Amino acid sequence: MKNRAFHKELKTFRLGGVHPQDNKLSASAPLAQLPLPKQVTIPIIQHIGAPAKVVVQRGDTVRVGQVIAQHEGFISSNIHASCSGRIGIIEEVMDSSGFKHLAVNIRVKGDDWLETIDRTDTLVEGISLSRDEIVARVMEAGVVGMGGAGFPSHAKIKVPEGKTIDTLIINGVECEPYLTADHRLMLEKPREIIVGVRILMRALGVSRAIIGIEDNKHDAIELFDEWLREDKQIEVQPLEVQYPQGGEKQLIQAVLDREVPSGGLPADVGVIVHNVGTTFAIYEAVQKNKPLVERVVTVTGKDVKQPSNFWVRIGTPVIELITAAGGLPESTGKVVSGGPMMGKAIADLEVPVAKGTSGILMIAQAETKRAEEYNCVHCGKCIEACPMGLEPYRLLLLSKAGQSEKSKRENVLDCIECGSCSFVCPSNRPILDYIRLSKTKVKKLK
Amino acid sequence: MSQSLLTVAPSPHIHTELTIPQVMRGVIIAMVPALLVSVYNFGLGAVYVTGLSILFCAGAEWIICKYLLKREPSIADGSAVITGMLLAFNVPSNLPWHIILIGSLVSVGIGKMSFGGLGNNPFNPALVGRVFLLLSFPVEMTSWPQAVATWSLDGTTGATPLGILKDGLRAGETVPALMPQMPSYTDFFFGFQGGSLGEMSAFALLIGLGYMLYRKIITWHIPVTMIATVFVMTGIFWFIDPTRFASPLFHVLTGGVMLGAIFMATDYVTSPVSHKGMIVFAIGCGVLTVLIRLFGAYPEGVSFAILIMNAFVPLINTYLKPVRYGRKK
Amino acid sequence: MNDVVIYTVLSLTGIGLLAAVVLYYVSKKFHVTEDERIARVEAVLPNTNCGGCGQPGCHAFAEAVVKSGDLSVLHCPVGGNPVMKQVAEVLGVKAVEKDPYIAVVRCSGSFEYRKKTNVYDGAPSxxxxxxxxxxxxxxAYGCLGMGDCVVACDFEAMYMDEKTGLPVIIEDKCTACNACVKSCPKDILELWPKGKKNQRIYVACLNEEKGSTARKECAVACSGCAKCAEACRYEAITIDHNLATIDPDKCKLCAECIDTCDVRNIVATNFSPEKLQQASEHRQKREERERKKREEEKAQATANNNPEPTV
Incomplete structure (x- = not known):
């Protein structure tokens, strides 16, 4: 009899960490299909790497799943039509990054899918493809990391030359407050996710996979434990609730007690980490031949009428999601794409949902407005909170003084921008703002 | 809502509740038990000294901000009130008002504002004031009223346990012979001893420590390490020669060790930032305290020890870095 | 007692003598011969260490200029021609005159013209x-208005105008040291030839959007309509990415383009209103002449192309 997950000792990462209120308001809202919007605007860069090249023209008719922008090179990703209809204007529009990027507009008409796509809910368990075929299929389907960073997934399944991977970690942590997209997906699609894990294991050639889930999602831990009762290769690891456990480096430290060397990749310590959302998308890409055209988005906030989790087509304007959740509350100060700790505040509600949009969060002005800033009192709370063992207060001062060389020596590039330092600073100092600036300057130094 | 504009700022978009005014309020609350013990022991004197000290410190900061620095007065952050309370905690409860005024001016004016206000002072302001007074008014600063609840401003004065010990040893007596002249350990613990206003009761101070740890205002590193260092070091000397050295428990419970370790060495501004640094700092404070007490001219050395270690803080911060992730060799 | 005094005096004198010998020896042994011209060049430089010349400071500039002896590349923008003349004298070479420059603000999107679309609440930078x-x-091209340039300016030559939200350059104080230009993330600030009689003309906009979009974003944005470019007799104005740019080397400061701009966003500094009025009339007359000429030519061409109808 295998050791049941919920009897296991909770693990967590060793350095730093903070405990913001988790506010998972939408945890009990089942996944619901968002009605099709009238038009979608699909940015052609939703990933790290080269932008895709547009292969459609204004006036073309497209079907759901059809490639509208082809990847350029290996570190790039395909972009598919998420709705059927006629291609509208192709121009630079504001997206959730806060800048204008080229995007393809589709005037939605009907819901006409490519017939190669299996849209049924039946679970397909048998994996018939070889390692290379899996990589090709994932690449074709345009799957990217759905935790937010957006690194093309096929590049992460291909084991780098000269590296051996021994463990696959599935990130079901969802440590950002408010967000519940991964949680709901785990509750409603556990078997699909498990098949996805097996696909990834086959592609990577590993025999051990660990699904890391934080202890505030007890139901998901128990569910996976139940389905994995007979499985000898995949296990569930419950984790203490602590932010930023979902950071790749922190998760690896929590689960395996390994440290990714500075400037290195998880593969350097024999680990590959994939998010549960990505794992599900990979299952659909490989088993159902379905490209990444929709994703789960949490729409939430303390004053939101119905905090919800929606299946949303990529490119849907954010305002549609907000309307479906009961409209923008009166108190709203910020609308954030992503979680409150690392998400981006958006200025315009017409921006489209992208592959990396895990949530739309409406925060009240009273809660999010930055308070008066005091002098640094050297309390050391930012150091205590930093999961990378940096000295944020010092990095702030160096950044203000424009001392890029010194910042580099203080390892500013190790910063993962989790925001813990700014979160805890009792003097309300904009620590991370300045650290980010410093990182940009240091990168230019080379 | 659709009419008003959305706010945009870099992440994170939420912030902890514990900001500077909250922290300062927390520290003030943590000092209340010790103040109550003082009021019980010294009656109106304690109230009078503490009140004046807070008033003078806050007033000094307000005047300096308003008329010298010409900027928005910063007393709302509460740090001047803490300086005032700490200064009062470090002086006898029968101190005349003009000495309190001088102490407050030195604390806030020289100790804090001359460096640019909150966050920039290298030395603990209250201790700067206290040491200044100790050197300038040695008689007034060491005439300790006895711990009897007298609701008048006059009372009998006497020496602190540490003073009795020092003078006794100088006169050639042994520790066991001096012990009967002093209150019992229980009295030390609950605060029936002579001494400065705030250092009466280890028990009350420990309640304050508990509160600050619970509110996560401070970590255990400095207070625990400093008290442990004093305990261990005096313990070693006591073990070597119990006739010349008092017991470790005596040293920990008397004088300002508790007050210093809990409220003064932990001052954010003048203590190191990393945990490693805090431990080194606290060990330094402990060792210096013991050395001054056992071998120095003064019976008590906590203030000097902390001030000396304050000077080392920038050095400690530069050389004791936190453990970096992913940079193990 | 006397002995103590004597010993003290003797030993201190001894220590002093010993130290003097050591110092003398060390200063001889490790003497660095530096070209004495460096010090003399440094003496005539402004010594503000602003870095406007591209060197880390005035001493480095002096070193570099003495080493190369070439004044065509190295130039102190703060001191300008008078200082460079002195430097040339020290070095015994011919001075190279350079036109003085000044920083200009290439954005006119004040609060009035450019409506806020959101509220920024991050660090004020x-x-x-x-x-x-x-x-x-x-x-996306305009001034962000938080004054990084004002902070960067070492000469107190800039301030933020609270009414417009744009930086203002104080002409007499600006030394063209380039610090503000480097500090601006949107490249709003630019060094521009100070011009004859301190007169200069530039387009105060950098918006590259299509005309209609640009005007929606800012009421005085350059729409790239090219009217100014058409009016220019010297081909000094080019339209690139829907944006008019004046080439200061070609611009003859005739100011005839100023009132062709329908949002009046071509800035002409230190021109009197009469002069601008004159320039405008001048241009209109010239255009009138050209129009007539064209019409005549056209009539001529029509006449030529249509020979008398055959019967």
Whole structure:
């Protein structure tokens, strides 16, 4: 009899960490299909790497799943039509990054899918493809990391030359407050996710996979434990609730007690980490031949009428999601794409949902407005909170003084921008703002 | 809502509740038990000294901000009130008002504002004031009223346990012979001893420590390490020669060790930032305290020890870095 | 007692003598011969260490200029021609005259013209805001208004105008040291030839959007309509990416383009209103002449192309 997950000792990462209120308001809202919007605007860069090249023209008719922008090179990703209809204007529009990027507009008409796509809910368990075929299929389907960073997934399944991977970690942590997209997906699609894990294991050639889930999602831990009762290769690891456990480096430290060397990749310590959302998308890409055209988005906030989790087509304007959740509350100060700790505040509600949009969060002005800033009192709370063992207060001062060389020596590039330092600073100092600036300057130094 | 504009700022978009005014309020609350013990022991004197000290410190900061620095007065952050309370905690409860005024001016004016206000002072302001007074008014600063609840401003004065010990040893007596002249350990613990206003009761101070740890205002590193260092070091000397050295428990419970370790060495501004640094700092404070007490001219050395270690803080911060992730060799 | 005094005096004198010998020896042994001209050049430089010349400071500039002896590349923008003349005298070479420059603000999107589309609540630094997003107004090219340039200015030659939200350059104080230009994440600031009689003409806009979009974002944005370019007799104005740019080397400061701009966003500094009025009339007359000429030519061409109808 295998050791049941919920009897296991909770693990967590060793350095730093903070405990913001988790506010998972939408945890009990089942996944619901968002009605099709009238038009979608699909940015052609939703990933790290080269932008895709547009292969459609204004006036073309497209079907759901059809490639509208082809990847350029290996570190790039395909972009598919998420709705059927006629291609509208192709121009630079504001997206959730806060800048204008080229995007393809589709005037939605009907819901006409490519017939190669299996849209049924039946679970397909048998994996018939070889390692290379899996990589090709994932690449074709345009799957990217759905935790937010957006690194093309096929590049992460291909084991780098000269590296051996021994463990696959599935990130079901969802440590950002408010967000519940991964949680709901785990509750409603556990078997699909498990098949996805097996696909990834086959592609990577590993025999051990660990699904890391934080202890505030007890139901998901128990569910996976139940389905994995007979499985000898995949296990569930419950984790203490602590932010930023979902950071790749922190998760690896929590689960395996390994440290990714500075400037290195998880593969350097024999680990590959994939998010549960990505794992599900990979299952659909490989088993159902379905490209990444929709994703789960949490729409939430303390004053939101119905905090919800929606299946949303990529490119849907954010305002549609907000309307479906009961409209923008009166108190709203910020609308954030992503979680409150690392998400981006958006200025315009017409921006489209992208592959990396895990949530739309409406925060009240009273809660999010930055308070008066005091002098640094050297309390050391930012150091205590930093999961990378940096000295944020010092990095702030160096950044203000424009001392890029010194910042580099203080390892500013190790910063993962989790925001813990700014979160805890009792003097309300904009620590991370300045650290980010410093990182940009240091990168230019080379 | 659709009419008003959305706010945009870099992440994170939420912030902890514990900001500077909250922290300062927390520290003030943590000092209340010790103040109550003082009021019980010294009656109106304690109230009078503490009140004046807070008033003078806050007033000094307000005047300096308003008329010298010409900027928005910063007393709302509460740090001047803490300086005032700490200064009062470090002086006898029968101190005349003009000495309190001088102490407050030195604390806030020289100790804090001359460096640019909150966050920039290298030395603990209250201790700067206290040491200044100790050197300038040695008689007034060491005439300790006895711990009897007298609701008048006059009372009998006497020496602190540490003073009795020092003078006794100088006169050639042994520790066991001096012990009967002093209150019992229980009295030390609950605060029936002579001494400065705030250092009466280890028990009350420990309640304050508990509160600050619970509110996560401070970590255990400095207070625990400093008290442990004093305990261990005096313990070693006591073990070597119990006739010349008092017991470790005596040293920990008397004088300002508790007050210093809990409220003064932990001052954010003048203590190191990393945990490693805090431990080194606290060990330094402990060792210096013991050395001054056992071998120095003064019976008590906590203030000097902390001030000396304050000077080392920038050095400690530069050389004791936190453990970096992913940079193990 | 006397002995003590004597010993003290003797030993201290001894220590002093010993130290003097050591110091003398060390200063001889490790003497660095530096070209004495470096010190003399440094003496005539402004010694503000602003870095406007591209060197880390005035001493480095002096070293570099003495080493190369070439004044065509190295130039102190703060001291300008008078200082460079003195430097040339020290070095015994011919001075190279350079036109003085000044910083100009290439954005006119004041609060009035450029409506806010969101409220920025991050750290008050243009560099940080620019890294986060395209800005708190519709215009992604315009000034962010938090004054990184004012902070960067070592000469107190700039301030932020609270009414417009734009930086203002104080002409007499600006030394063209380039610090503000480097500090601006949107490249609003630019060094521009100070011009004859301090007169200069430039387009105060950098918006590259299509005309209609640009005007939606900012009421005085350059729409790239090219009227100014057509009016220019010297081909000094080019339209690139829907944006008019004046080439200061070609511009003859005739000011005839100024009132062709329908949002009056071609800035002409230190021109009297009469002069501008004159220039405008001048241009209109010239255009009138050209129009007539064209009409005549056209009539001529029509006449030529249509020979008398055959019967």
């Amino acid at each position: 243009c560099a940080i805001a620019a890294q986060l997003y395209s800005g708190d107004t519709g215009c």
